[in-house]
Amino acid sequence: MTIPTLALTIGDVAGIGPEITAKSLLDHDDLRAECRPIVIGDEAAMRAGVVNVGGDPDKVRVIGSVADATNEPGTIELIQTGQSLAHVPLGELHPDAGDGSYRFVVEACRLAREGQVDGIVTAPLNKAAMHAGGHKWPGHTELLAHEFGVENFSLVLSAGDLYFFHLTTHVSLRQAIEDITPKRTRSVIDLVSAFTKALGNPDEPIGLAGLNPHAGENRLFGNEDADILAPTVEAARAAGINVTGPLPADALIPAAVKGKWNMVIVCYHDQGHAPFKAVYGDDGVNITVGLPVVRVSVDHGTAFDIAGQGIAREASLVLSLRRAAQLAPGWDHVWQTARQG
DSSP states (O other): OOOOEEEEEOOOTTTTHHHHHHHHHHHOGGGGGTOEEEEEEOHHHHHHHHHHTTOOGGGEEEOSSGGGOOOOTTOEEEEEOSSOOTTOOTTSOOHHHHHHHHHHHHHHHHHHHTTSOSEEEEOOOOHHHHHHTTOOOSSHHHHHHHHHTOSSOEEEEEETTEEEEESOOSSOHHHHHHHOOHHHHHHHHHHHHHHHHHTTOTTOOEEEEOSSGGGGTTTTTOSHIIIIIHHHHHHHHHTTOOEEEEEOHHHHHHHHHTTSOSEEEESSHHHHHHHHHHHHGGGOEEEEETSSSEEEEESSOOOGGGTTSSOOOOHHHHHHHHHHHHHGGGHHHHHHHHHHO
């Protein structure tokens, strides 16, 4: 079987992206049996990242195209994207770094649209730097959706067989409440249902977390659960989807961690991210479901405070590469199932 080719973007070059990329590709040669990683980024930043982890910068090899890659162990094959970012200081917010992280993602998407790569793996970018660089996207997920022209998508945190889908992500809590509409809720329920079908588990139970404490507790703590979430779940169940909710988040999420639920929908960013990261740390990844190609990312940030010290852990990026390699061969089925509803 041909192993999948993955575009690996290095994220914000002022952060730990180049370092964890260097560790992942130079210290984990067994990855080469699972995927062919092509780094999309900046040669100067990548070489500096290799030096910062005690490696040989000559292990970085610039290639002109995906077809030039050899997947030789102990090397980093990189496609230079844009002008050099050698002048960007480590550990500081810089607009050129933000612009670079944007360009790396756009290039990876182009390669995916053209069928040159089978999936995308992303190291972390800094949202403020990207905005300073002139690109006003809330984050990776929304930028990727734009590049692929999709509207129904979800940020999904995953560890093993557990998946946390999100109704909303990179918006204020006030905006998140406004964005939780019957249409958005049903769209994500349908997306989860399509995902479970593509994985071969069409009757997989789906748990939807309530927005308010105790899922509103009969309107004592808000009306959204009763007026928006509950009727949407009822309609989805009538359509044959095995979804339950809204359920109190403080009961649903611990039950999911203990294995009762594999598919969970949370209402807003921190409702999913805070408990997930507390439990799984480096054992978790971020998957975007709803794109025509698989995209997996680390579930941590740019860590400006330790950039350049060579101490950043690469475990989440290694796991991201492995998960992308596992999912890529069957991802077209996920995509087609999601498109068909």
